[in-house]
Amino acid sequence: MNEKSEKLIDKKGIRGDGRKADELRSVKLQVGVLPNADGSAYIEHGKNKILAAAFGPREMHPKHLAQADRMVLRCRYHMAPFSVQERKSPAPSRREVELSKVIKESLEPALFLELYPRTGVDVFIEVLQADGGTRCASITAAALAIADAGVPMKDLVVACAAGKVDDTVVVDLYDAEDKLGSADVPVAYMPNLNAVTLLQMDGVLSPGEFEQAVNMAMDGCKKIYTLQKEALKTKYMVVKEVEE
Amino acid sequence: MSSLVTKVKLKHIEQLIEKGKRLDDRGLVDTREIKIEQGIIEKAEGSARVFLGKTEVLVGVKVETGEPFPDTPNDGVMTVNAELVPLAHPDFEPGPPDERSIELARVVDRGIRESHAINTEKLCIEPGKKVFVVFVDVYVLNHDGNLIDAAAMAAMAALMNTKMPNYEIKDGELKIKQGYTPLPMKSHPITVTIGKITNKLIVDPGLEEESVMDSRITLAINEDGNICAVQKGGSSFFTPQQILEATKIALDKAAELRKKLNW
Numbered sequence: 001m002n003e004k005s006e007k008l009i010d011k012k013g014i015r016g017d018g019r020k021a022d023e024l025r026s027v028k029l030q031v032g033v034l035p036n037a038d039g040s041a042y043i044e045h046g047k048n049k050i051l052a053a054a055f056g057p058r059e060m061h062p063k064h065l066a067q068a069d070r071m072v073l074r075c076r077y078h079m080a081p082f083s084v085q086e087r088k089s090p091a092p093s094r095r096e097v098e099l100s101k102v103i104k105e106s107l108e109p110a111l112f113l114e115l116y117p118r119t120g121v122d123v124f125i126e127v128l129q130a131d132g133g134t135r136c137a138s139i140t141a142a143a144l145a146i147a148d149a150g151v152p153m154k155d156l157v158v159a160c161a162a163g164k165v166d167d168t169v170v171v172d173l174y175d176a177e178d179k180l181g182s183a184d185v186p187v188a189y190m191p192n193l194n195a196v197t198l199l200q201m202d203g204v205l206s207p208g209e210f211e212q213a214v215n216m217a218m219d220g221c222k223k224i225y226t227l228q229k230e231a232l233k234t235k236y237m238v239v240k241e242v243e244e
Numbered sequence: 245m246s247s248l249v250t251k252v253k254l255k256h257i258e259q260l261i262e263k264g265k266r267l268d269d270r271g272l273v274d275t276r277e278i279k280i281e282q283g284i285i286e287k288a289e290g291s292a293r294v295f296l297g298k299t300e301v302l303v304g305v306k307v308e309t310g311e312p313f314p315d316t317p318n319d320g321v322m323t324v325n326a327e328l329v330p331l332a333h334p335d336f337e338p339g340p341p342d343e344r345s346i347e348l349a350r351v352v353d354r355g356i357r358e359s360h361a362i363n364t365e366k367l368c369i370e371p372g373k374k375v376f377v378v379f380v381d382v383y384v385l386n387h388d389g390n391l392i393d394a395a396a397m398a399a400m401a402a403l404m405n406t407k408m409p410n411y412e413i414k415d416g417e418l419k420i421k422q423g424y425t426p427l428p429m430k431s432h433p434i435t436v437t438i439g440k441i442t443n444k445l446i447v448d449p450g451l452e453e454e455s456v457m458d459s460r461i462t463l464a465i466n467e468d469g470n471i472c473a474v475q476k477g478g479s480s481f482f483t484p485q486q487i488l489e490a491t492k493i494a495l496d497k498a499a500e501l502r503k504k505l506n507w
Contacts, residue, residue, distance in 0.1 A: 094341075098350050101343040105459075108479040185474070195481035199461065201474035202358045207491055210471050214487060 008177055009166045015177070017046075021170045024160070024220055029141070029231035031148050039149025041231070043141040046174055047131035052141035054149040056121035071116035075104035077138055079127040099135050106139050106188040106198035107146065110153045121151060132175035133161050139188045139198065140224055147232060156228050157197055159188035160220030162213040164205060169212045171220045185210070187217035191225045254456045261441050267452060268297075273493055275448045275501070280397070282405040290406025290427065294398035297450060298388035300332075301395050303380060303402040307409070307427070309369065309418065310377040320367020320375040324353035326382040326395060333387035351475045352382060352396045355433045355464030359472040362403065363428035369411065369418060376408060378427070389451035392462050392475075396435035400507070403427055432507040433472055436494040437462040440482060445490055447497055461490050465498035467507075 008016050019025070025046030034040035037053035060066035077100045081087050092100075107123065123145060125138045136159035143157040163173045165181040178184055183203025189196055196218070205213060257267060264272055276297030285291035290305035312319060326349035328336040341349070356362065367376035380402065382395045407424035439449035439457040449457055458480030464473040471491070476482065482490065501507075 094346050094350060097343050097346045101347055102475075102477070105477060105479055109481045113479075190481065193481070194483055196476070196484060196487060197481045199474055199476040199482070199487065201471065202354050204358060204466070204470050204472045206470050207495060210474075210491065211488060214484065218484065 007166055008180060009168055009170075013168070015165070015170065017174055019172075021168055022216065022219070024172045024223055025174065027140075027224055027227050029144060029227055031144050031231045031235040037145070037149070039145045039147065039151070041141040041144035041148060043137050043144075045133065045137035045140070046172075047129060048127070048134055048137045049129040050134065050137050050141050051126045051128060052138065052145040053124045054121060054142070054145040054151070055124075056149065057116045057119035057151060058121075060118070060120035066118045066120065069117050070113040071111065072120045073104055073108050073111060073113070073123070074120060075100050075107065075123045075125065075142070077103050077125045077127070077135070079130060079134070083127050083130045099138075102198055102200065103135060103139055103142065106159065107142060107157055109195060109197045110143065110155055110157050110190060111146070112152055112154070115152070121146065121149070130175070132173050132178040133186070135159070135198075136161050136186050136188070140228060144228055144231060148235070155190035155192040155195075156225060157188050157190055158221045158225045158228055159186060159198060160217045160224060161186040162217035162220065164203060164209060164213070169209055169216060171216045183209075183213070185213040185217055187214055187221065189218050189221040191222050253452065257453060257456050258442050261444050261446065264444075266446065268450065272444060273447045273497065275497065276450070278397070278501075278505075280401050280505070282401055288402075289408065290402045290404075292398050292401030292405055293385075294394050294401060296388075296390060296394040296397070296448065298386060299390060299394045299451075300384075300386035301391065301398040302383040302385050303395070303398040304383070305402045305406045305427075306379040306381070307406065308377050308379065309374055312368070312372065312375040316364075317372035318368050319364035320362070321377040322353075322357065322362055322364065322380065323377070324349045324356070324380045324382065324399065326352065326384070328384050328387070332384045336384075336387070347475075347477070348391055348395055349382060351392055351462055351473070352380075352399050352435075354473040354475070355396050355435050356380070356399060356403070359431045359433040359464060359466045361400065361429060361431045361433055363430045366428040367408075370413070374418060378403075378406070387451060389454045390437055390448050393435050393437045393448060396433075396464065400432060400434075404429060404432075431466050432502075433464045433466050434498040434501050434505075434507065435462060435464045435473075436497045436501075438490045438493055440478075440480065440486065443486075445486065445493060447493060461487070463491065463494040463498075465495060467502065469495060469499070
């Protein structure tokens with residue numbers, strides 16, 4: 001974006017952190033990490049470390065926010081002051097307010113809202129360490145937390161970004177690529193329903209590059225989706241073994 | 245969102261759209277009538293009022309001096325703020341900006357920023373120390389749907405109308421001289437919002453359509469036909485196919501509007 005800094009991708013097409021263009025960072029997922037939440041999950045996506053907790057379906061409060069015909073989903077995306085290089089004020093920034101809104105709207109399509117009138121589900125997301133792509137990793141973890149809370153879902157929601165770095169479309173941008181690259185396209189996706197539930201972009205892309213980035217991000221989503229399902233099984237398969 | 249639309253009306257809108265028609269006799273990809281007035285607030289460095297059908301948005305631009313961001317010492321600063329003023333709709337309440345107005349401001353901001361609409365390098369007075377700060381304040385005066393497109397258009401029209409004070413630096417002091425120069429612009433993005441109702445895509449959703457709408461997608465498009473900002477909103481989804489379709493509609497619409505507005 002600004003001055004011509006050193007290249008982020010070398011001649012062999014290897015990125016600053018050793019990955020190829022279509023390679024994801026390592027993703028570790030854990031379900032049921034917080035004893036007091038109805039459901040919870042922890043994600044390590046590259047250097048991102050994020051906790052998500054789900055509470056509900058429970059009575060809404062304040063009560064007047066309850067909807068007579070459906071459940072209300074509330075999300076709070078929040079970054080810890082120590083999660084970034086320069087300390088972030090703990091007060092919610094405008095960015096966090098917007099992300100909370102788009103994350104909520106990315107999860108809502110997965111829920112049967114009309115089956116739980118007058119109730120609320122609260123999802124709290126705490127970014128403990130940020131390294132690019134936190135909204136995506138947050139969605140991946142939040143979907144697991146909701147599933148862990150036992151709230152019926154049409155599908156898991158999984159998210160991954162793609163973007164343009166040094167004129168190449170790459171998947172899963174890390175911090176430096178996010179800041180110095182020329183475009184970033186976060187996508188949330190429900191693979192079983194073939195439904196995109198979050199789509200944003202900043203930067204400049206030709207329509208062809210945009211399509212390529214969306215497809216690349218969806219491919220990334222599908223890979224993380226497998227890990228999501230495994231993480232759920234890892235928690236709930238243990239119960240099965242005891243039964244035998 | 246709005247509680248003023250009855251169930252019967254909702255059904256009616258859905259049935260019309262199924263047939264490719266809309267409440268106000270528009271086609272699915274037609275924009276409402278656009279009217280732009282510039283320079284209507286004399287005390288602001290730039291201003292514009294946009295009517296998009298009955299939606300009315302006023303944008304005022306103030307230019308002041310301030311410090312640049314540490315990571316961009318040679319660039320001026322631009323900030324966008326949006327107010328959903330209570331007089332515009334019963335759903336708008338006084339108080340600090342809620343998520344709707346923050347999203348509105350940030351989507352408008354993204355379109356202008358990412359397309360490099362303002363030549364921020366020319367707003368630098370003293371690198372790392374003093375730059376011009378451009379405050380873009382969006383005032384929604386009447387809400388009849390599609391605030392994003394109306395606000396983005398009004399913001400661009402106001403910026404194109406903005407004049408910066410002439411200045412000189414004498415003995416390290418900034419002196420404002422007489423006269424003004426136009427704000428240096430590099431690009432003119434056009435923002436198009438597309439709503440999805442019962443799997444049909446419509447351009448420029450009105451307020452009643454918004455209340456039946458599943459989701460929306462907004463694209464900001466620059467003069468090269470490149471996409472410079474995207475935002476999906478609403479509690480539903482788009483299939484990958486619908487995204488491609490919406491992108492195509494937005495690109496065509498932006499080209500059409502660009503011709504009409506002469507931007």
